[in-house]
Amino acid sequence: MNFKLIGVNHQSAPLEVRERLSVSEERLPDAVRTLVEQPGVEEGMVLSTCNRVELLTSVQEGADLHGFFGSYFGISGEALNSHLYEFEQREAVRHVFRVASSLDSMVVGEAQILGQVKEAYAVARGLGAIHSRLEALLSRAFAVAKRVRSETAVGSSSVSISAVAVQLAEKIFGSLQGKTVYLVGAGKMAELAARHLVSHGAKTILVCNRTHQRALELAEAFHGQAIPFERLHETVERADIVLTSTAAAEPLFRREHGEAILSKRKNRPMFFIDIAVPRNVHPEVNRLDGMFVYDIDDLQSVAANNSAERKKEAQRAEQIVETEVERFTSRMQSLHLVPTILSLQEYCETIRQAEIDHIRGRLGHITPEQEAAIEAMTRGIVNKLLHTPITTLKSTAAEPEAATIHEVVRRIFNLKGGNPGSGKTEE
Amino acid sequence: MLDYNSHNPMPLFWLRVALTLYGIGLLCAVVSLWRNHERLITTMLAAAGAGMVFHFVSLTETAMRGDLAPLSSLHQVESLLAFLLMVFFLTIYGRYQTASPGIALFPLAFLLTLSAQSAFMETNTVTAEVSPSWIYMHVGLILVGYSALIVSFFASILYLIQERNLKAKGVGGFKSRLPALATIDEIGYRCLLFGFPFMTFGLIAGSVVAEARYGAGYFRDPKILFSIVMWVLYTMLLYARWSAGWRGRRAAYMAAFAFCAAIVAWAANGLSSTHRFLAP
Numbered sequence: 194m195n196f197k198l199i200g201v202n203h204q205s206a207p208l209e210v211r212e213r214l215s216v217s218e219e220r221l222p223d224a225v226r227t228l229v230e231q232p233g234v235e236e237g238m239v240l241s242t243c244n245r246v247e248l249l250t251s252v253q254e255g256a257d258l259h260g261f262f263g264s265y266f267g268i269s270g271e272a273l274n275s276h277l278y279e280f281e282q283r284e285a286v287r288h289v290f291r292v293a294s295s296l297d298s299m300v301v302g303e304a305q306i307l308g309q310v311k312e313a314y315a316v317a318r319g320l321g322a323i324h325s326r327l328e329a330l331l332s333r334a335f336a337v338a339k340r341v342r343s344e345t346a347v348g349s350s351s352v353s354i355s356a357v358a359v360q361l362a363e364k365i366f367g368s369l370q371g372k373t374v375y376l377v378g379a380g381k382m383a384e385l386a387a388r389h390l391v392s393h394g395a396k397t398i399l400v401c402n403r404t405h406q407r408a409l410e411l412a413e414a415f416h417g418q419a420i421p422f423e424r425l426h427e428t429v430e431r432a433d434i435v436l437t438s439t440a441a442a443e444p445l446f447r448r449e450h451g452e453a454i455l456s457k458r459k460n461r462p463m464f465f466i467d468i469a470v471p472r473n474v475h476p477e478v479n480r481l482d483g484m485f486v487y488d489i490d491d492l493q494s495v496a497a498n499n500s501a502e503r504k505k506e507a508q509r510a511e512q513i514v515e516t517e518v519e520r521f522t523s524r525m526q527s528l529h530l531v532p533t534i535l536s537l538q539e540y541c542e543t544i545r546q547a548e549i550d551h552i553r554g555r556l557g558h559i560t561p562e563q564e565a566a567i568e569a570m571t572r573g574i575v576n577k578l579l580h581t582p583i584t585t586l587k588s589t590a591a592e593p594e595a596a597t598i599h600e601v602v603r604r605i606f607n608l609k610g611g612n613p614g615s616g617k618t619e620e
Numbered sequence: 621m622l623d624y625n626s627h628n629p630m631p632l633f634w635l636r637v638a639l640t641l642y643g644i645g646l647l648c649a650v651v652s653l654w655r656n657h658e659r660l661i662t663t664m665l666a667a668a669g670a671g672m673v674f675h676f677v678s679l680t681e682t683a684m685r686g687d688l689a690p691l692s693s694l695h696q697v698e699s700l701l702a703f704l705l706m707v708f709f710l711t712i713y714g715r716y717q718t719a720s721p722g723i724a725l726f727p728l729a730f731l732l733t734l735s736a737q738s739a740f741m742e743t744n745t746v747t748a749e750v751s752p753s754w755i756y757m758h759v760g761l762i763l764v765g766y767s768a769l770i771v772s773f774f775a776s777i778l779y780l781i782q783e784r785n786l787k788a789k790g791v792g793g794f795k796s797r798l799p800a801l802a803t804i805d806e807i808g809y810r811c812l813l814f815g816f817p818f819m820t821f822g823l824i825a826g827s828v829v830a831e832a833r834y835g836a837g838y839f840r841d842p843k844i845l846f847s848i849v850m851w852v853l854y855t856m857l858l859y860a861r862w863s864a865g866w867r868g869r870r871a872a873y874m875a876a877f878a879f880c881a882a883i884v885a886w887a888a889n890g891l892s893s894t895h896r897f898l899a900p
Contacts, residue, residue, distance in 0.1 A: 343658055364786060367800035459865030462801060479787055482868045491789045 196285040196330065199258045199277055200240075200247030203299045206276035214266050216241040221316050224265065229322045231261050236327040238317035240292075242309045244299050249289060251326040286330060287518045293334040294341040294510060295348060301507050302348035307338050329525070337517045344513060347506040354382075355389035357495045358466050358487075362390065362434055365464050365485055370394040375432030377401050377425065378439035379411045382468055386436055387415065399432060401425050403439065426450060430457040436466045437473035444475040451478040466492070526590040533599060534583055536608045541575045632737060634678035635699065639733045641671030642706070646726040653723065656797055661719045664726075668706050675703045675733070695736045697759060702732035704767040712771070712807055718799040721807070724774040754829050761822030766882060768815020769854065773879040775808030776872035783868050805867050808875070812858050823851055843888040850881035 201211055216224045216239055228237040228248060233256030238249045248258055262277065263270050280288045291297045295306045314331050317323050323331070342348055351360045362369055374395045376383050379402040387398060398417030402408035405421055412419035420428050425445070429435060437445060446465065454463065465486040467474040472488050479486035487495075549571060553559065559567075582602060589595050602608070645667035652660045679700060709725045712718065782798045798804070830844070857874045860866040866874070 346656060361786070363800060364782075365801045367802040367806075460867060461865055462867075482783070482870070485786050487789065495789065 195235075195252050195254075196250070196280075196282055196289075196326070197252045197256065197258060198247060198249045198280045198285040198288055199262060200245060201276050201278070202245035202247075202297065205278050210273075210276050211244070211246060213268060214241075214246040214262075215243070216246065221313070222320055225317050225320050225322050227265060228261065229320075231256060231258075233257070236324050237322050238313055238327060238331075240310060240313040242306065245292070245297075247292070249285070249327065249330075251324075283518060283522050286521055287514065289330060289334045290337045290514045290517055290521075291511075293338040294514060295338070296341075296507055296510055296514065300352060302503050304348055307335070311335065326525075330521070333517070333521050337514060340517070341510045341513055345506040345510045347503055347510045352496050352500045352503065354468070354489075354492050354496060355386045357492050357499070358386050358436075359389050359393050361466075361485075361487060361492075361495070362395075362464055363393070365462055366433060368394060369434075371396045372433040373397040373399065373431055375399045375401065375429060375435045376411065377429075377435060377437040377445065377473065378469065379404075379407045380438045383436050383438040384411060384414075386466065386468070390434065390436075391415065395434065397431075399428065401428075426453075430454045432463070433461075434464045434466065435474075436468070438467075438469045439473055440469070441473055442471060444471075444473055446474045446478055448475060448477040448481065451481045451484050455481060455483060468492070523590065526595070527587050530586050530590060530599065533603060533608060534586065537582065537602070537606055538579065540606055540608060541579060545571050545575050631678045631681040634674045634681065635733065635737045638671040638675035638678060639730070639737055641667045641674065642702075642726060642730045642733055645671065645722065646730045649719075649722040649726045652719075652797075664719055664722055665710070665713060668710055668722075668726075672703060672706050672710070675699070675706070679703060693739075695739050697763065698732040699736035700760075701763050701767060702729040702736065704763055705729045705732075705770065708767055708771045708811070716799060716803055716807060718803065718807075720778060720798050720804075721771060721774055724777070725771070728770070754825055754832075758822055758825035758829055761818045761825060763822075765815045765819030765822050765854075766886075768811045768818065769875070769878060769882055772808045772811040772815070773872075773875040775804055775811065776868075776875045779804045779808060779868055780872050808867075808871070809861055812854075812861065812875075816854065816858055819851060819854055823847060843885060846881060846885035846888050850878055850885050853878040853881055 201214060203211070206214075221239060221241065224239045224241075225237060228234060228239060228250065231237075233253040234250050235253065236251040240247045240249065248262070250256070250258065252258075258279070259270065259274070259277065262268075263273055266273075288297070293307055293310050295302050295304065298306050310331075314323065317327075351357045359369070362372070366372055369390060372390075372395045374387055374390050374397070376387055376398065379400055387395075391398065398412065398415040399420055400408040400412040400415070400417055401420045401422055401424075402411070403422050405419065408419040411417075429446075429450075435446075439445065460483050462483040462485065465474045465478065465484070467486060467488045470489060474486050474488070476486065476488075478484050549567060552567070586598065586602060589598050645664050648660045648664040648667065652664070682696065705725050706729050709719075709722055709729075712721055778798060779801065782801050782804055785796075785798070786801065799807075826847070853874065857866075857871070857878055860874065861871060
C-alpha cells in the first residue's frame with residue numbers, strides 16, 4: 194500500500210490559487226496521462242472541482258508529486274507549497290473516504306461531490322491509469338460514502354432558504370409534481386426560490402406584481418402566466434404554494450382571506466412562503482387548518498437547525514469513516530502477504546506430493562481407501578503445521594515488525610517470487 | 621383448554637411465535653421514535669412479515685380443525701383482526717414506503733394476539749339454524765372493514781401530529797420522519813374507501829343471519845343499533861371527505877367517533893340478547 198494524495202481545497206487555498214490549478218473537463222485526460230507518466234507513479238487520478246484539486250496516486254518511493262504540481266500548472270513552488278496538503282498511506286485513505294462521503298466539503302453532506310469523484314475515477318480508469326490498488330481504494334470509498342448516506346442524516350437536511358422551502362413543501366404535498374406556484378411580488382429572491390421549486394417538479398407558475406410589466410417578464414421566463422395585481426385574491430386559490438415578497442406595508446393575506454381560500458379549495462392544504470419584510474401574510478393564517486405559513490425567520494431557523502443537525506450527524510459519519518479506514522488499511526496490509534502465503538503453501542504441497550509418490554513406489558499396490566487415508570493424513574499434517582505461521586503473518590500485518598517477520602518466514606522456507614514489502618500484489 | 625392443547629398444540633404454538641415476532645416489531649417501532657436507523661425499519665418489516673406467516677399458519681390450522689368452528693370465539697376474532705392489521709401495515713409500506721403507522725398498529729396487533737393466545741381454545745359451536753358460511757362472511761367482511769377504519773383513524777392522528785408539527789415549525793425527531801401530509805391524508809382516505817364496501821356487505825350479511833333467526837325483532841338490539849350508528853358515521857365521514865375535502869382535525873374527530881362507535885358495537889355483545897359469539 195503506497196497511496197499518496199496531494200492537493201488543495203477550499204480551506205487550504207484561496208479561490209485565486211484554486212482557479213489557477215483547476216483542470217477543465219477537456220484537459221482532464223491529458224492531466225491524468227501526464228501524471229501517470231511521472232517517474233515512480235504507478236496509478237493516478239485527478240479530481241478537480243470548484244472547491245478542490247487533488248492528485249490521488251499509488252507510487253513507488255521517491256515519486257515527486259510536488260514537482261509535478263508546480264510544473265504542470267506552471268506555478269512556482271513557494272507560491273504553491275503553503276497551500277498544498279499531502280497525505281500518505283492511511284491518511285490518504287482517510288482523506289479519500291472523507292471526500293467521497295462529503296465530509297470534507299464546504300457544505301458538509303452535499304451530494305454532488307460523490308458524483309464528481311466517480312467521474313474522475315471513470316476518466317482515469319478509461320485511460321488505464323487505475324489498477325488494483327486505486328481500484329480497491331476507490332470502490333471502497335464509494336461503499337463508505339453510501340454507508341454514510343444511509344446510516345446518518347448528514348445529507349438529508351437543507352441549509353439554504355430555497356432548499357428549506359422545497360423541503361417543507363415536500364413535507365406538505367409529498368411531491369411537488371404538478372403543483373402550482375404563485376409568485377406574489379417578483380423580486381430576485383422570489384425568482385430564485387421559484388427556480389428551486391420548479392426544478393423539483395412544480396408545474397404551473399403564476400406571477401402577480403404591482404408593476405405588471407415585471408410580472409410579464411418573469412412569467413415569460415418560467416413559461417407561466419402573469420396576473421394583474423387587482424385580481425390577486427380571486428385567483429390565489431389556484432395555487433398550492435404562494436411565495437410572497439412584495440413591499441406592501443400591510444399584510445396582503447389575513448385570516449378572512451385564508452378562510453375564503455380554504456372553502457374554495459375544498460380544504461386542500463396550502464403553503465405560504467412569506468419572504469417579505471414586513472410580512473405579507475398575517476400570522477393568524479397559520480392557525481387555519483390546512484394553511485401553513487412560513488416567514489423568513491421561520492425559514493432561517495429551520496435552515497439553522499438543519500445545519501446544527503448536520504454537524505451532529507457529521508460526527509457520526511466521521512466515526513464510520515474511521516472504522517472503515519481501519520478495516521481497509523488492515524486488509525491492504527495483509528494483501529501483500531498473499532504471495533508469501535501462497536508460495537509457502539505451494540512449497541509444502543510440493544514436498545507432500547513428492548513424499549506420497551515416494552511411498553507409493555515402496556508400497557506397491559494400495560487400495561483406493563488406503564490412498565485416500567494417506568492423502569487425508571498428509572494434508573492434515575501440512576495444514577496443521579502451516580496454520581500458526583500463516584495466522585501470525587496475517588495478524589501481525591499491521592504491526593511495525595511485520596516486514597521483519599515477513600522476511601524471516603521467506604528466508605526460513607527459502608521462498609522465491611514476489612517481493613516482500615513492495616505491495617505489488619494484484620488482488 | 622388443557623384438553624385442546626394436548627390434542628393439537630400447534631396452532632397455539634404458531635400464534636405464540638407470531639406474538640413474539642410482533643413483539644420484536646413493537647420494540648423496533650418504539651425505538652424508532654427516538655432513533656433514525658434504516659435497520660429498525662428493516663427489522664420491523666421482517667418481524668411483521670415473518671409474524672404474519674406464522675399467524676397465517678395458525679389461522680388456517682385452526683380453521684381446518686373439524687371440531688372447532690372458526691371465528692366462533694372472541695379470541696379467534698381478535699387473532700384474525702391482528703393479522704388483518706399487519707396486512708394493512710405491510711400493504712401501506714409497499715405502496716407508500718412508510719412504516720410510521722407501525723407505531724400504532726404494532727401495539728394493537730400485539731395486544732390482540734396476546735389476548736387471543738391467552739384463551740385460545742375457548743370456542744362455541746354454531747347452531748345450525750343458518751348456514752355458517754353467512755356467519756363467516758359476516759365476521760370476515762366486518763373485520764376487514766374494522767381494520768380499515770382503525771388504520772384510517774390512526775392515519776388521521778398521524779395527520780394531526782404532522783400538521784401540528786408543520787405549523788409549530790418544529791424540526792427533528794420522530795415527527796420529522798413522518799411521511800408527507802398529503803401521503804398520510806391519502807392513506808387515511810384510501811383505507812376508508814377500501815373498507816366501506818366490506819363494512820356495508822358485512823352488515824348486510826349479518827342482517828341476513830339475524831333475519832333468518834329472529835325475524836324483524838333483531839333490529840331493536842343495542843348491538844345492532846350501535847353497528848348501524850357506526851355505519852352511518854362511517855358513511856358520513858366518507859362523504860364529508862369526498863365532498864368537502866374534510867381532513868385534519870375534523871376528519872380525525874369524525875374518525876374517532878366512528879372508531880368509538882365500532883368499539884362500543886364490538887363491546888355491546890354483553891348487552892345484546894341476540895348477537896353473541898355464543899350464538900351469532
